[in-house]
Amino acid sequence: MPQVSFSSDIKPLFSAIDISHMKRFGVELDSYAYMSNPDNANKVLVTLSPHDGEPPTMPPGGPYWTSDQLALFAQWQSGGYQP
Numbered sequence: 001m002p003q004v005s006f007s008s009d010i011k012p013l014f015s016a017i018d019i020s021h022m023k024r025f026g027v028e029l030d031s032y033a034y035m036s037n038p039d040n041a042n043k044v045l046v047t048l049s050p051h052d053g054e055p056p057t058m059p060p061g062g063p064y065w066t067s068d069q070l071a072l073f074a075q076w077q078s079g080g081y082q083p
C-alpha cells in the first residue's frame, strides 16, 4: 500500500462501540486531530498490542487487532500521519 490514510485505512478499523465507549475517557478514536498527535497515537497502539505474552488491554475482551492491522497502524505513523 503506497500511502496509508487515516480516513480510508485506519478509522474503519474502530467499531462504533469502540469509538463511543472511548469518547467518555477523552480518547477520540474517530478524530484525525486527536489521532494524528503522536503521543495519542502511540498510547492507542500500546493498548491494541499484546505485551509479554499478555493479550492487549483494548478493546476489553477482544476481538483484538491482527498483526496485519497493527502493522498498518504503524505504517500510517511512519508515513507521516496522512489524513
Ligand code: HEM
Pocket: 014, 015, 017, 018, 021, 022, 025, 027, 029, 043, 044, 047, 048, 058, 059, 060
Ligand atoms: C489511549 C488509549 C486507551 C485508553 C487509555 C483506554 C482506556 C479504557 C478504559 C479505562 C476503559 C474502561 C475500563 C475497561 O473496561 O477496561 C475502556 C473501555 C473500553 N475501551 Fe478503551 N482505552 C484506549 C483505547 C481503546 C481502543 C484503541 C479501543 C478499540 C480498538 C478501545 C475500546 C474500548 C471499549 C469497546 C471499551 C468498553 C468496554 C465495555 O464497556 O465493555 N479502547 N478503555
